[in-house]
Amino acid sequence: MGDSGWDPLFIVLLESGVPPSNAPAGMSDLNDDPGVQLLADGGGCPSPGLGTWKISGDIVPGVVHTAIALGYRHFDCACDYGNEEEVGAGLRRAMEDGLCTREDLWITSKLWNTYHEPEHVRAACERTLRDLGLDELDLYLVHFPIALAFVPFEQRYPPEWLFDPAAGEPTMKPIAVPYTETWGAMEELQRAGLVKRIGVCNLTVSLLREVLASCSIRPVAHQIELHPYLTQSRMLRYCQAEDIAVTAFSPLGADSYLSLGMAESDERLLADPVMAGVAAVHGRSVAQVALRWAVQRGTIPIPKSQSRSHLQENLAIHDFALSDEEMARIDALDRHRRFNDPGEFGEKAFNTFVPIYD
Numbered sequence: 001m002g003d004s005g006w007d008p009l010f011i012v013l014l015e016s017g018v019p020p021s022n023a024p025a026g027m028s029d030l031n032d033d034p035g036v037q038l039l040a041d042g043g044g045c046p047s048p049g050l051g052t053w054k055i056s057g058d059i060v061p062g063v064v065h066t067a068i069a070l071g072y073r074h075f076d077c078a079c080d081y082g083n084e085e086e087v088g089a090g091l092r093r094a095m096e097d098g099l100c101t102r103e104d105l106w107i108t109s110k111l112w113n114t115y116h117e118p119e120h121v122r123a124a125c126e127r128t129l130r131d132l133g134l135d136e137l138d139l140y141l142v143h144f145p146i147a148l149a150f151v152p153f154e155q156r157y158p159p160e161w162l163f164d165p166a167a168g169e170p171t172m173k174p175i176a177v178p179y180t181e182t183w184g185a186m187e188e189l190q191r192a193g194l195v196k197r198i199g200v201c202n203l204t205v206s207l208l209r210e211v212l213a214s215c216s217i218r219p220v221a222h223q224i225e226l227h228p229y230l231t232q233s234r235m236l237r238y239c240q241a242e243d244i245a246v247t248a249f250s251p252l253g254a255d256s257y258l259s260l261g262m263a264e265s266d267e268r269l270l271a272d273p274v275m276a277g278v279a280a281v282h283g284r285s286v287a288q289v290a291l292r293w294a295v296q297r298g299t300i301p302i303p304k305s306q307s308r309s310h311l312q313e314n315l316a317i318h319d320f321a322l323s324d325e326e327m328a329r330i331d332a333l334d335r336h337r338r339f340n341d342p343g344e345f346g347e348k349a350f351n352t353f354v355p356i357y358d
């Protein structure tokens with residue numbers, strides 16, 4: 001792979017007219033499929049995946065079923081999204097309809113902040129497995145480097161951020177749990193066969209270096225906010241040097257955050273004139289250019305959509321390519337704009353200052 005992140009193999013595939021696919025492949029096919037990214041442990045992660053945050057429970061079974069019918073094979077889930085049971089219903093229906101088998105799918109989920117104490121990690125994972133209707137996850141991530149006081153399942157699930165939402169002035173209740181102890185419990189899940197591999201989200205390079213220095217099982221992936229307004233080139237370079245796959249969340253930028261009051265309408269990547277210019281040259285949408293840029297940087301984007309046309313559009317990113325010059329022009333849009341920052345939203349929405357970035 002060159003400096004631009006351009007994968008020369010893809011040129012060969014384009015020129016030979018091999019149709020791209022998002023379906024997982026057998027080991028021998030992995031290197032031939034631009035829709036599958038090979039990870040350090042030899043597993044093949046379908047790319048792009050489908051994000052499931054904020055898809056409400058009533059529609060998510062249908063969205064998941066449609067996505068599988070269109071060709072998605074990778075689903076990004078989390079306890080905190082409050083819809084794992086319904087995502088599981090969609091997966092099950094697609095399998096019953098013969099659209100795919102369990103082996104075709106890549107399912108990621110995430111450990112929530114209230115389960116960081118090692119004694120709670122296994123039960124949290126088992127609850128996610130039960131809700132999704134699976135025996136094993138393909139990837140389990142620690143959602144945030146933030147440990148909050150335990151909330152029992154029967155009290156509230158998912159527990160979300162506030163310790164006692166009914167309190168007069170509700171706040172979070174941070175607790176002191178060394179991240180490496182949580183990581184040790186994640187390793188146990190992999191040893192026990194509940195999850196195929198483990199990974200992290202939202203870390204700084206320093207904390208990731210600590211994990212690598214103390215772990216027995218390395219994180220195979222790091223999921224971070226990545227889009228042209230937050231390119232995180234140092235983090236990406238560090239992860240690539242350490243052979244840690246990078247999953248790009250919120251790959252379409254501000255749009256996910258507008259309704260939450262965490263972004264302004266004049267910050268929309270999808271309305272960026274440079275992006276629009278590149279999109280026009282290729283006869284593609286800005287969203288497709290953003291996702292293609294993500295793939296050509298070697299990352300795995302996981303755009304969320306609940307619209308059939310967007311689902312279709314977001315999958316069609318392996319049959320065109322951005323030039324080195326276009327990649328550089330998009331790289332230069334970096335504004336270091338992080339929309340998903342607990343140091344900001346924690347205080348505004350949950351009355352608690354929990355910064356994780358300096």
Ligand SMILES: NC(=O)c1ccc[n+]([C@@H]2O[C@H](COP(=O)([O-])OP(=O)(O)OC[C@H]3O[C@@H](n4cnc5c(N)ncnc54)[C@H](OP(=O)(O)O)[C@@H]3O)[C@@H](O)[C@H]2O)c1
Nearest residue numbers: 051052053076201249250251252256287303304305306310
């Ligand atoms: N690890 C973490 O801490 C973390 C944090 C945030 C997100 N995530 C994961 O990353 C996933 C993706 O991030 P995200 O949901 O924040 O944002 P996103 O995928 O960047 O953007 C989603 C927004 O873009 C719209 N959209 C999707 N495709 C489009 C297209 N082709 N054209 C125009 N608009 C389009 C969606 O609307 P429609 O639904 O109407 O298409 C939605 O409003 C999440 O769902 C979640 O799984 C992880």
